Amino acid sequence: MPELPEVEVVRAGLAPAVTGATVLGVSVLDERALTRHSGDGLHFEAALTGRRIVDAARRGKFLWLPLAGASGGEPGEALVAHLGMSGQILLREPGAPVERHERVRLDIQHPEHGDLSVVFADQRTFGSLAIDALIPTPDAAPGGWGTTAASVPAQVAHIARDALDPAFRDADFRAAVARKDSAIKRVLLDQSVVSGVGNIYADESLWAARIHPESTAKSLSTRAVNRLLADVRAILEKALAEGGTSFDAQYVNVNGQSGYFSHSLNAYGRTGQPCPRCGRPIVRVSFTNRSSHFCPHCQKAPKA
DNA sequence: GGAATAACCTGGATGC
DNA sequence: TGCATCCAGGTTATTC
Numbered sequence: 001m002p003e004l005p006e007v008e009v010v011r012a013g014l015a016p017a018v019t020g021a022t023v024l025g026v027s028v029l030d031e032r033a034l035t036r037h038s039g040d041g042l043h044f045e046a047a048l049t050g051r052r053i054v055d056a057a058r059r060g061k062f063l064w065l066p067l068a069g070a071s072g073g074e075p076g077e078a079l080v081a082h083l084g085m086s087g088q089i090l091l092r093e094p095g096a097p098v099e100r101h102e103r104v105r106l107d108i109q110h111p112e113h114g115d116l117s118v119v120f121a122d123q124r125t126f127g128s129l130a131i132d133a134l135i136p137t138p139d140a141a142p143g144g145w146g147t148t149a150a151s152v153p154a155q156v157a158h159i160a161r162d163a164l165d166p167a168f169r170d171a172d173f174r175a176a177v178a179r180k181d182s183a184i185k186r187v188l189l190d191q192s193v194v195s196g197v198g199n200i201y202a203d204e205s206l207w208a209a210r211i212h213p214e215s216t217a218k219s220l221s222t223r224a225v226n227r228l229l230a231d232v233r234a235i236l237e238k239a240l241a242e243g244g245t246s247f248d249a250q251y252v253n254v255n256g257q258s259g260y261f262s263h264s265l266n267a268y269g270r271t272g273q274p275c276p277r278c279g280r281p282i283v284r285v286s287f288t289n290r291s292s293h294f295c296p297h298c299q300k301a302p303k304a
Numbered sequence: 305g306g307a308a309t310a311a312c313c314t315g316g317a318t319g320c
Numbered sequence: 321t322g323c324a325t326c327c328a329g330g331t332t333a334t335t336c
Contacts, residue, residue, distance in 0.1 A: 002330090032313085061330075085329050086314080101314090124314050126330060182307060191331080199329060289309075290329065 004196025013254035033103035059144030060195025084126025
């Protein structure tokens with residue numbers, strides 16, 4: 001389940017291998033991986049073949065590779081990737097066997113590293129690739145991590161900056177939370193408010209901040225919102241340092257290796273186990289087609 | 305316009 | 321052993 005730390009690990013692994021590389025060939029094995037692309041598989045292959053990759057950038061859970069323009073000019077388009085729930089981007093030797101659930105393969109040539117294959121594999125097909133236009137950022141700040149260019153793919157423009165982004169504005173986040181009449185967990189999962197947080201890190205952040213997931217966002221004090229934001233940052237940074245979270249084979253870095261943050265979880269996936277803070281059992285409840293894990297003692301339910 | 309909900313999808317786990 | 325059902329969850333279209 002790739003969230004910000006997992007996607008950043010993939011981006012960081014991908015960047016040195018693809019920056020400056022030229023796409024020699026593209027194979028689309030399953031067009032369901034192109035649901036965000038405006039054309040079909042043939043269009044995708046033709047539009048990408050021969051292009052030079054300039055960067056590897058990320059905002060929230062979206063990853064994109066800006067493509068040099070005609071005659072090597074400024075990028076006007078990018079290859080955009082979203083891993084969905086089970087997407088993987090793997091670096092393989094040229095001619096490597098087809099991966100299980102492989103959807104798209106790019107054969108690239110790097111001036112220093114030689115030939116490589118970039119494989120997009122996705123079991124549940126929630127992830128996707130697309131070629132999309134780059135548009136200027138409204139705040140003129142870099143579009144995301146890994147790039148200095150003040151541009152972002154059009155389909156990522158509505159995604160807020162993530163809490164680790166230097167251009168993230170705490171005041172805007174506080175104002176958005178103060179306007180929301182819905183549960184704070186729903187707000188944390190709203191990528192147009194703050195990006196990169198998914199079900200795992202939402203549960204962990206709320207546990208750390210001692211806030212019940214169903215507390216109404218606008219009922220929280222400024223102090224509580226500040227504490228929550230600080231905890232979101234601390235948890236994302238820790239997860240990033242540990243290579244992300246992995247419960248199964250669905251999340252791996254570009255070399256196919258898993259992260260270690262699952263060993264550091266305090267609430268998510270620990271139903272019935274003692275809360276590391278108070279010792280009472282963690283509970284799991286159904287929440288908007290998801291599961292919420294929290295400590296009912298440390299995270300008091302909102303008053304009815 | 306804001307909030308809530310359903311649908312998309314696959315494979316592992318579970319129950320019968 | 322085989323089949324049916326449930327569950328995981330990010331994003332977005334649809335509904336209220």
